[in-house]
Amino acid sequence: MEIKPVLKDKNVVMVGLGLMGGALAMALRKESPNWIGAIDTNSEVLEQALDEGVIDQGENDEDGTRRILSEADFVYFCLYPRTTVNFFKTYMKDFKSGAVITDITGVKQILVDEVLPILRDDVDFIMGHPMAGSEKEGFGGANEDIFLGHNYILVPMPQNQPENIKWLKQVIYSMGFTNIVETTPEGHDKRIGFTSQLCHVIACALIDCKEERHLSDFEGGSFMDLTRIAMINAPMWAELFSVNRDALLSQIDDFEKSMKILRTMIENQDEKGLTERMTSVRKKRVLMEIDRKNRTLAVKNEIENKKA
Amino acid sequence: MEIKPVLKDKNVVMVGLGLMGGALAMALRKESPNWIGAIDTNSEVLEQALDEGVIDQGENDEDGTRRILSEADFVYFCLYPRTTVNFFKTYMKDFKSGAVITDITGVKQILVDEVLPILRDDVDFIMGHPMAGSEKEGFGGANEDIFLGHNYILVPMPQNQPENIKWLKQVIYSMGFTNIVETTPEGHDKRIGFTSQLCHVIACALIDCKEERHLSDFEGGSFMDLTRIAMINAPMWAELFSVNRDALLSQIDDFEKSMKILRTMIENQDEKGLTERMTSVRKKRVLMEIDRKNRTLAVKNEIENKKA
Numbered sequence: 001m002e003i004k005p006v007l008k009d010k011n012v013v014m015v016g017l018g019l020m021g022g023a024l025a026m027a028l029r030k031e032s033p034n035w036i037g038a039i040d041t042n043s044e045v046l047e048q049a050l051d052e053g054v055i056d057q058g059e060n061d062e063d064g065t066r067r068i069l070s071e072a073d074f075v076y077f078c079l080y081p082r083t084t085v086n087f088f089k090t091y092m093k094d095f096k097s098g099a100v101i102t103d104i105t106g107v108k109q110i111l112v113d114e115v116l117p118i119l120r121d122d123v124d125f126i127m128g129h130p131m132a133g134s135e136k137e138g139f140g141g142a143n144e145d146i147f148l149g150h151n152y153i154l155v156p157m158p159q160n161q162p163e164n165i166k167w168l169k170q171v172i173y174s175m176g177f178t179n180i181v182e183t184t185p186e187g188h189d190k191r192i193g194f195t196s197q198l199c200h201v202i203a204c205a206l207i208d209c210k211e212e213r214h215l216s217d218f219e220g221g222s223f224m225d226l227t228r229i230a231m232i233n234a235p236m237w238a239e240l241f242s243v244n245r246d247a248l249l250s251q252i253d254d255f256e257k258s259m260k261i262l263r264t265m266i267e268n269q270d271e272k273g274l275t276e277r278m279t280s281v282r283k284k285r286v287l288m289e290i291d292r293k294n295r296t297l298a299v300k301n302e303i304e305n306k307k308a
Numbered sequence: 309m310e311i312k313p314v315l316k317d318k319n320v321v322m323v324g325l326g327l328m329g330g331a332l333a334m335a336l337r338k339e340s341p342n343w344i345g346a347i348d349t350n351s352e353v354l355e356q357a358l359d360e361g362v363i364d365q366g367e368n369d370e371d372g373t374r375r376i377l378s379e380a381d382f383v384y385f386c387l388y389p390r391t392t393v394n395f396f397k398t399y400m401k402d403f404k405s406g407a408v409i410t411d412i413t414g415v416k417q418i419l420v421d422e423v424l425p426i427l428r429d430d431v432d433f434i435m436g437h438p439m440a441g442s443e444k445e446g447f448g449g450a451n452e453d454i455f456l457g458h459n460y461i462l463v464p465m466p467q468n469q470p471e472n473i474k475w476l477k478q479v480i481y482s483m484g485f486t487n488i489v490e491t492t493p494e495g496h497d498k499r500i501g502f503t504s505q506l507c508h509v510i511a512c513a514l515i516d517c518k519e520e521r522h523l524s525d526f527e528g529g530s531f532m533d534l535t536r537i538a539m540i541n542a543p544m545w546a547e548l549f550s551v552n553r554d555a556l557l558s559q560i561d562d563f564e565k566s567m568k569i570l571r572t573m574i575e576n577q578d579e580k581g582l583t584e585r586m587t588s589v590r591k592k593r594v595l596m597e598i599d600r601k602n603r604t605l606a607v608k609n610e611i612e613n614k615k616a
Binding site: 056130134153179183187189192194196198202203204205213215216219222223224226227232235245252254257258261263267269270272275288 | 513521577612
């Protein structure tokens with residue numbers, strides 16, 4: 001598509017205007033949509049977003065919801081997994097024919113099981129997951145800068161329209177994301193169970209296992225880095241862990257196997273074994289750092305090219 | 309002491325000129341010592357440091373070592389634990405009478421057991437641990453900026469001279485550290501086993517347990533934050549883990565208890581329990597963040613005051 005800006009003449013609806021919904025709405029505004037509407041149960045948040053010009057209309061009742069959905073060309077679900085499923089069930093008949101729908105839900109199998117079977121044929125739901133967040137919670141913490149240089153996972157299905165996938169990628173890049181990767185629902189839930197959910201479980205366990213507040217006086221950066229994400233949105237992550245239970249348990253068990261191997265080596269004061277294993281770990285992690293640096297460099301070059 | 313700069317007329321010797329020894333030497337230079345000497349087995353490193361003006365003399369043989377030690381008012385040990393012990397044993401008779409000695413060793417009980425019993429009465433060895441580092445290794449990665457705003461642990465013993473402790477604190481603050489905390493050897497080894505060593509074990513286990521290099525395509529920051537320190541100096545950490553074995557094993561076991569509790573809750577899909585536990589975790593971690601922000605604010609104010 002040659003149209004620029006990418007949202008020109010489109011009516012956009014955000015379903016859920018929390019930290020992510022708010023930040024995404026801010027980022028979408030730059031692509032000049034016809035209007036941005038938002039649906040949220042919290043009317044104060046809607047008023048604040050209206051005041052700040054982040055959205056053009058806000059709805060928190062059934063009639064209003066049905067009305068703006070029926071006019072929306074692009075619908076962005078920014079809810080917890082079960083609320084996403086319930087919203088689809090309640091409002092399936094209200095989407096505009098031809099609407100492109102996407103979401104940010106941190107688990108995908110539940111959508112495959114409960115949303116795809118009831119999805120109307122004349123709307124296109126392309127599942128996605130922006131890999132960005134913040135320890136802040138709610139619309140008040142929303143900030144579009146959290147997307148710059150980040151990954152975005154897309155989980156396209158055979159029934160998705162190629163031109164809609166292509167268009168959605170343009171929208172995603174326009175918000176500042178750099179790297180779009182595609183995978184299956186199973187691949188998503190498994191990998192996210194590792195890179196995201198397991199990391200949150202570990203961070204929480206590190207904070208959970210000690211009472212001493214002033215531990216941070218005795219650290220050089222590692223401990224605070226490892227536990228930043230323990231400033232966690234508790235009910236949201238409790239639901240994510242629970243909904244993705246089997247994939248997450250399997251990742252915890254893989255991690256625990258490596259912990260046990262290292263613990264045994266430490267117990268045996270096997271310095272040779274530890275050195276070999278950690279030398280291989282260092283090499284693997286350095287390669288990942290190179291991947292990341294290359295991605296960041298690509299963003300910088302793109303920003304420079306846009307300026308020039 | 310009113311003398312400024314704090315190292316005026318002092319001869320300083322760095323024992324070991326790796327990443328930390330190099331960075332500390334760079335930071336000490338600003339306090340105008342009479343000269344800075346360095347002892348290292350690697351003559352190329354000494355030449356590079358001489359070329360860059362980081363040190364004024366470098367020694368890598370026994371005679372040279374004895375000569376500069378005998379002239380040094382301040383000796384900074386920047387070696388691995390066992391090498392520190394061996395150096396003390398070999399060169400104990402060569403220190404200048406009245407010298408203040410300190411170290412950066414990541415474990416302290418080994419020094420209490422093997423160095424303090426043989427320490428001469430006319431030198432003052434004050435144990436310490438700068439809580440800063442880098443994933444870079446060796447003198448080539450040295451950079452004094454890594455100290456700004458960081459913690460420094462001191463482990464003073466009854467036999468240390470109060471005026472020397474006071475002077476050493478001035479030296480530490482002059483290098484950019486903000487927060488000096490004092491503890492016992494046992495308190496140090498226990499807490500460092502948690503905030504530093506356990507975090508390194510976890511980071512290594514996270515990298516160790518998967519083969520997939522391109523996992524970083526599927527992450528939003530947490531995974532890379534949690535595993536930065538897996539770019540580890542393998543032989544050094546193998547020695548640290550081994551020398552601090554009992555304290556570290558006890559910390560691993562405490563962490564594993566919390567992991568097990570969380571794992572069971574996830575297995576039972578106990579979202580209420582998870583929410584309660586993670587809400588309490590969030591509160592604890594937010595308080596730590598406040599402590600850290602207050603420390604950072606204190607540094608900024610100090611830098612502003614110096615400018616004014």
